[in-house]
Amino acid sequence: MLKSKLFILYLLIAFALFSCHKKKLTEVVEVPLPTVDDKITIGNPEDVSADDGAFDLVKIPYSYQALIPNIDAMTMETHYSKHYLGFANSLNKYVAGKDLEDLSIEDILTKCVSDSISLRNAAGGYYNHSLYFKCLGTKINGQPKDTLSLAITKDFGSFNTFKTEFKNAASRIVGSGWVWLIVDKSGKLVITTTQNLDNPLMPRAEVSGTPLLTMDLWEHAYYLQYQNRKKNYIDAFFKIINWETVEENYNEVLNKVEN
Numbered sequence: 001m002l003k004s005k006l007f008i009l010y011l012l013i014a015f016a017l018f019s020c021h022k023k024k025l026t027e028v029v030e031v032p033l034p035t036v037d038d039k040i041t042i043g044n045p046e047d048v049s050a051d052d053g054a055f056d057l058v059k060i061p062y063s064y065q066a067l068i069p070n071i072d073a074m075t076m077e078t079h080y081s082k083h084y085l086g087f088a089n090s091l092n093k094y095v096a097g098k099d100l101e102d103l104s105i106e107d108i109l110t111k112c113v114s115d116s117i118s119l120r121n122a123a124g125g126y127y128n129h130s131l132y133f134k135c136l137g138t139k140i141n142g143q144p145k146d147t148l149s150l151a152i153t154k155d156f157g158s159f160n161t162f163k164t165e166f167k168n169a170a171s172r173i174v175g176s177g178w179v180w181l182i183v184d185k186s187g188k189l190v191i192t193t194t195q196n197l198d199n200p201l202m203p204r205a206e207v208s209g210t211p212l213l214t215m216d217l218w219e220h221a222y223y224l225q226y227q228n229r230k231k232n233y234i235d236a237f238f239k240i241i242n243w244e245t246v247e248e249n250y251n252e253v254l255n256k257v258e259n
Helices: 002-025 073-095 104-110 116-132 144-155 157-170 228-239 243-258
Strands: 176-183 189-195 210-216
Touching: 073 116, 104 116, 116 210, 116 243, 144 157, 144 189, 157 176, 157 189, 157 228, 176 243, 210 243
Parallel strands: none
Antiparallel strands: 176 189, 176 210
């Protein structure tokens, strides 16, 4: 009888100890949440450089904050110093020690990317982002002038028609891709699109030509600010195009044709 009572007592003690231990394991610990006073530090694009190699980042003449409210600073910094930098480093790593180091990015795209998916993605990501950042600027609601303006009117009827067609092409992209204004092989201005990291310089492009302007429609280009409102990003893009740079690109194409 005494043994039975002692056994029951031991069971009660063991249960009590287990319950206390379980309670400690499931104890809730409060973690302080960020407050409105917490500040996010935004860097400087001048401080960002690719690893040693043949290709470096296009240096942008504006800060990450300069395109607000059309593109927020966090999106710009992440896009430029993380995504773009990643493609530059991947490209440098791929071409290191090969004959590709001596080629221009345009020659790599037109002649070599069919040899490797890795090279295609690295070179495409590097070239596409280089043109994208180069063609952004702080002049709000600008428009093309001079030679480019005349060419847009000739090939699209008007600047407004061109803008509508460009925006419509952007809206039709499903998933990740790019919208381009290019000069095709006949010398005509054309709007085209590509998926993923492809561009119109690559072999077997649906529409081939020399790019003058591109819009990045991967989610990393706009989602932090616009979420699912892609149309708002497309509208905002047209407010921050550096049309002087786009015209310079166009004049370079014309000069090559003439020479």
